Amino acid sequence: MTKYNSSLNVETGSGEFSPATAPVDSSQGRSNIINFPGSATVIAATSSGSATNTIYEPIHDTERWRGVHRRHLEIPHDNFIEVGSAIRELLDSCFERISDSLDETIGNAERSNSFDEWKDLLSTLTRKSVHFNSNHRKILGSLLAATRHLDITDFKNGALKLFVKATNTLRQPRVTKPEARQIVAELLDSKTDISIPMVPEALSEEKIRELDGMMEELILEETKLNG
């Protein structure tokens, strides 16, 4: 009967194994032991030179042991998202302001100010955030669309709580598609209007002329600034 050997003759407490430093002749009485395919480096060899068995010994050398682990921690730098301290501060301020606007222990005027400041900070984020992905942008754009031209008094506490939750989600370095979907769905469920009027069908001629003029001015401004 053929016996199978996982080729791990000695196990250490840490689960690390090291090939034996000196070849061990283990051919006698063990020649029918076959290593599992894919097992670790074979160092120990029989006198005939054929690599049939491997004998491992524990790593006693602490530095080498660390080296083994360090290799596993070499994660590419790109896997991390850096959130600059200024943006981090901006996001924290945003969260603070919208949280304050829900705080019933402070006066209405102050709550209203906090709400307006929160909207201003959100607007700043649309241009300054460098790490935002499209899921961040969906939440951010929806919050701004929901609150444009509106005051705190236009919203009930339930909606404000939702704004707090959404702002908190924006603080995450990475926002997933389901997270963004969930926030948008909750905004819609709370009957918050997050659509931006962009349908030109019913525009009057006067309004169209006004929009044409505005675009002309903006392009002129851009051309001047770009030289």
Add this chain to the structure above:
Amino acid sequence: MDEVNFLDTDMFIHCLSADPILKRSAEKVFRDNHFSAMSAFSLLELKGNYIQDMELLYRKINDSDSLQTAFAKIMRIGGRKSGLMLAMLIKWIGNFTPHPWNEAKKELLTYLDSQLGAAWGVFKSKVDVIYDDFKCSRALEEPVEDGDVWRTTIPHCTDSNTQCKIAPFMDSYKKELIALVEYLDSLSPELKTDELKKIREVAVTTISKGFPWRDRVCRKVGDLLIGLQSKSGIKLITSNYKEHGQLHVPLNYSVEHFNVVANRTK
């Protein structure tokens, strides 16, 4: 479905109007007409008439290195309508500056991401029920986002990508279609719009050979499909009276006309 009020595709569009009076009037219609329904086919029309335009803006802004270039590309491909959409967005933002462009671009894309991501849900949330009796395959295809790319294509209907029931649906209305052809033939030429002419042509084919559902035929006769679906409800509310004002007579459904001119800022 007898207790349902159908809302036509254009009513959803009016809810997105920049004219506050028109927008409020349209929204009031939605509020006042529960239990409300939209045809699943309207989702497809909204995708083709609105969401695809937004996707074009997104793509061109994302690919351009200045507002001027973006605007020129948008006008060249999307025409005046798309150019006005960009202008409306900028006007809505207020205090917008195109400089520096990398920041301005981010700002514009933020709003477009939010609108593209939410549009499908916004339309569906406006009514109590989506009516999908002919199981339109295209109406199931939401805008898809793949990284920084939005895909809002509407493929031609083929044997391999379509499992809808439009052919048997149309077959079940053969009697109405015969009446429709007779009625349209009796109309004076000035009342026959291009869409009514197309509807007549498709109705004739359906009566003799069955509904020609391949390619994009449904999109050319959307008013006919929505009109037939509305027979299941109390009425269809629409601002498109040119077509529905004629179609409802032989097809026998009720129409409530939402008058855009009367409901907009003077």
